[in-house]
Amino acid sequence: MKAPVIIAIIDDEENIRRGMSGLLRSFGYEARSFESAEAFLATTEAADCSCIVSDVHMGGMSGIDLFHTLATRGSEVPFIFVTAFADEIGRLNLGKDTCVLPKPFKVDTLVDCIEKATQAAP
Template identity: 45%
Template sequence: MTRVPVISIVDDDKPGRVALSSLMRSLGYESHLFSCAEDFLASTERNVTDCLITDVQMPGMSGLDLQLEMGVRSPLIPIIFITAHPDESVRHRAEAGGAVFFLSKPFDGQVLIDCIERILKSTHAHPIRV
C-alpha cells in the first residue's frame, strides 16, 4: 500500500488555510493545518510532512524564521513559500535557505499543484522562480 503524501500548511489566514487544505484533499493528499509556525514546530506532524506550504508574513515567527528553525531541528522538508507581499530580498532569502518555490498571492491553483507534484516526484527539487 502506498503512503498518502502529507502536506502541512502554516498560514495565519484561516480562510486561506482551509482553501489550501481542500485543494490538497481533492488531490488525494493528507493535509495538516497550523495557524502559526510555533504550532507546526511543536507538532509531531512535522516528522511525517512531505511538503510544507507556509506564508512568509505571520504574527510571531515568520515563514523565514520557521525555515531557519527547521534547518536546525528537522530533516530537510521541501518548502513552498506563499506571500501577498512579494519582495525580491525576501524571495532571495527564502531561496538561499533552500525554498523550492516562492509564489505570490493570488496564484493559480494549478501552479501550486504543479509545484507540489514536482516536489513529490523529486527528492532533489531545485529552487525555481514561479
C-alpha cells in the same frame, strides 16, 4: 500500499488554511493545517510531512524563521512559500528547489510545486 503525501499548511488566516486544505484534498493529498509556525513546531507532525506550504508573514515566527529552524534541526522537508512579497523572498538564499508563490497564485502552479517537491523528497 503507497504512503499518503502529507502537506502541512501553515498560515495565520483561517480561511486560507481551510480553502487550501480542501483544495489539496481534492487533488488526493492529505492536508494538515496549523495557525502558526509555533503550533506546527509544537507537534510531532514535522517528521511525517512530505511538504510544507507556509505563509511568509505571520504573527509570531515567520515562515522564513520556521524554514531556518527546521533546517538547523536537520529537516529536509521541502518548502513552498506563499507571499505577497515574492520579490523580497526571492533574494533570500532558500535553496534552488524552494518554491515561492506570489499571491494570488494559480492552483496549477501550487500543484506543480507540490509535485516537484514531493517527487524529489527522499
